[in-house]
Amino acid sequence: MAQNGLDSTLGLNGGHGQLWINWRTGSQPLATNWNNLPVAECQVTAGVPRCSGLPRTDRLTDLRYLHNLALYRNQHPGDTRYDAQFATWVDVVKSLWSAPHDERGWTYDDLADITRLTGDQWFVQQAAIQAQWYSSTVFHASCKCLYFTGSGHPGGYYRPVDTVEEAAALASEGARTGNQTYVQQAKQALQFVLDHGYLRAWHAFPYAWENVLNADGSVNDNETFASGLPNPGNEVRAIWIAQEAQTLFHASRASGDARWYTLGAELLDSLTPAANSLGLWDSMYGGYCEKVSFSGLSYAAPGAPALACTKKEAGRQLVVLDAARVAAAAGAGSRYDDLIQRMTAIAVGPDYYAAGAGYVYEVSRSYGAFDNHGTVEDWVTGEADGIALEALFALTDKRPW
Numbered sequence: 001m002a003q004n005g006l007d008s009t010l011g012l013n014g015g016h017g018q019l020w021i022n023w024r025t026g027s028q029p030l031a032t033n034w035n036n037l038p039v040a041e042c043q044v045t046a047g048v049p050r051c052s053g054l055p056r057t058d059r060l061t062d063l064r065y066l067h068n069l070a071l072y073r074n075q076h077p078g079d080t081r082y083d084a085q086f087a088t089w090v091d092v093v094k095s096l097w098s099a100p101h102d103e104r105g106w107t108y109d110d111l112a113d114i115t116r117l118t119g120d121q122w123f124v125q126q127a128a129i130q131a132q133w134y135s136s137t138v139f140h141a142s143c144k145c146l147y148f149t150g151s152g153h154p155g156g157y158y159r160p161v162d163t164v165e166e167a168a169a170l171a172s173e174g175a176r177t178g179n180q181t182y183v184q185q186a187k188q189a190l191q192f193v194l195d196h197g198y199l200r201a202w203h204a205f206p207y208a209w210e211n212v213l214n215a216d217g218s219v220n221d222n223e224t225f226a227s228g229l230p231n232p233g234n235e236v237r238a239i240w241i242a243q244e245a246q247t248l249f250h251a252s253r254a255s256g257d258a259r260w261y262t263l264g265a266e267l268l269d270s271l272t273p274a275a276n277s278l279g280l281w282d283s284m285y286g287g288y289c290e291k292v293s294f295s296g297l298s299y300a301a302p303g304a305p306a307l308a309c310t311k312k313e314a315g316r317q318l319v320v321l322d323a324a325r326v327a328a329a330a331g332a333g334s335r336y337d338d339l340i341q342r343m344t345a346i347a348v349g350p351d352y353y354a355a356g357a358g359y360v361y362e363v364s365r366s367y368g369a370f371d372n373h374g375t376v377e378d379w380v381t382g383e384a385d386g387i388a389l390e391a392l393f394a395l396t397d398k399r400p401w
Contacts, residue, residue: 001019001065001068001382001385002085004032005020005023005065005382006018006019006088007019007020007032007055008047008049009049011056012055012057013092013095013284014095016088016091016092016095017092018057018058018062019061019062020042021034021056021381022034022380022382023379023380024040024356025356025357025358025379025380026356029043029134031043031050031052032379033046033055033056034377034379036372038372038377041055041056042055054140058383060102060104060383061234061381061382061386062089062092062093062382063093063097064382064386064387065089065381065386066086066089066092066093067110067117068112068386068389068390069085069089070086071117071389071390071393073086073117074117074397075393075396075397079266087218093396096128098126098246099237100130100133101129101133102130103159103160103162103166104166104245105134105164105165105166105168105169105247105354108127108131108169108172108173109127109169109250111123111126111127112124115127117304124223125175127169128177130169130171131170131173134146134169134170135167135170135181138166139170140156143160143212143213144188144191144192145188145189145192145193145212146162146167146189146192147163152227153228154214155210155213155214155215155220155228157208157212157226157229158208158209159226160197160198160205160207160208160240160244161205161207161240161243161244163197164190164193164244165367166189167186167187167193167251168186168190168250170183170185170189171187171249171251171254171257172255174186175254175255180380182254190259190263196209196212196220196221196223197223198266202270202277202305203266203267203269203275203277204236204238204241204270204277204278205236205241205242205244206225206234206302207232207234207235207240208225208226208231208233209223209224209225210224211223211300216396220302221300222298222299223299225294225296225298225302228393234294234296234303235291235293236292236294236305237280237290237291237313238271238313238317238319239313239320240267241271242267242319242320243319243323244264245267245268245323245327246264246322246323246326247264248261248263248264248267249261249323249326249327249330250266252264252330253330261388264327264330265327265332265335268320268323268327268336271339272338272339273339274338278292278305279292279307280292280307282312282365283364285350285366286345287312287317287343287346287351287367288312289309290308290310290312290313291308292305292308294306309365310355310364310365311363311364311365311370312364312365312367313361313362314359314362314367315351315360315361315383315385315387315388316383316384317343317346317351317399318343318388318391318392319387319391320343321339321344321391321394322387324336324340324343325395326401328340329399337392340395344395347388347391348368350363351388353378353380355378356378356379356380358381358384358385359380359381359385359387359388360379360381361377361381361383361384362377392396
């Protein structure tokens with residue numbers, strides 16, 4: 001990542017640059033920002049990028065990479081090899097996250113944890129701004145819930161993976177600052193999504209619900225799977241369940257309130273090979289199948305889950321490892337030792353693409369190369385690398401976040 005990751009396109013992020021979305025390690029010139037055609041949108045020769053248009057960027061991966069660097073420095077204080085990278089990405093992230101509003105609640109946790117690791121209060125201050133935005137803008141007193149509106153969604157919509165994380169962020173920030181309004185909103189928002197969006201029979205939240213409110217402004221007790229978003233609303237993936245569990249464990253540890261831990265454990269339990277509530281765990285090759293999709297239309301009639309397992313999300317599935325380590329530190333003890341051992345073996349084994357010195361987005365079910373429209377998908381991604389590194393550093397962090 002240090003060698004290949006910096007996109008130094010002139011003027012990008014105020015001249016600070018960002019991470020490439022992905023890159024094909026060892027290619028000459030370096031082929032970056034592969035899209036799903038698949039075509040590399042940029043070529044880098046001697047550090048100079050040439051792109052077919054403005055390069056795509058993702059400030060979420062930049063935040064994760066800084067978190068990776070901070071974790072490494074914290075665990076290896078005598079090793080200065082990444083000090084220059086760390087200084088570069090402090091500037092990158094401070095430029096990108098000066099306006100921190102983001103619906104993904106896990107970003108609150110990363111921002112706060114960078115302060116824990118570095119002592120730089122700027123990051124936890126941005127996390128506080130994030131929580132304030134959830135409280136003042138995303139939370140709606142009429143339903144005591146968190147949701148968004150947008151084109152095609154006049155009745156409101158939400159992605160439970162975001163809603164659960166936002167509620168957990170409010171609980172954590174409320175505990176940190178003594179803000180009881182945040183604490184109350186967190187509890188109310190979590191209860192709402194449990195009552196209106198949790199598929200209890202499968203111990204899982206789907207990707208997205210819409211029609212939160214009826215036309216008269218009353219709460220709709222039978223929300224429908226949302227459409228028109230990056231993923232169909234009826235999907236469930238292991239990464240989303242694990243992210244929800246992880247942020248719930250954070251909230252429990254910050255607040256001392258056991259209800260957050262209890263739900264987090266219920267979600268994480270559903271991903272264990274022993275429970276495997278949705279069938280996402282692949283008993284043949286290990287790890288998690290790509291997704292399940294529910295056949296129904298609404299909360300009252302979600303239908304049954306259908307498994308898709310022709311491919312796996314290599315780096316992203318390692319959020320499960322990170323969540324299991326956080327659970328152990330939050331009170332689970334040895335409860336998830338088997339899951340940690342299995343996912344560690346996958347992380348350092350078949351998931352890792354040694355030729356690319358990183359993690360690709362997708363692999364076949366058996367961890368072979370994934371054929372993307374006739375091209376082998378052998379470009380490593382900033383997102384997959386960042387998730388994998390957070391999980392691996394969690395194994396040796398005395399207080400994994």
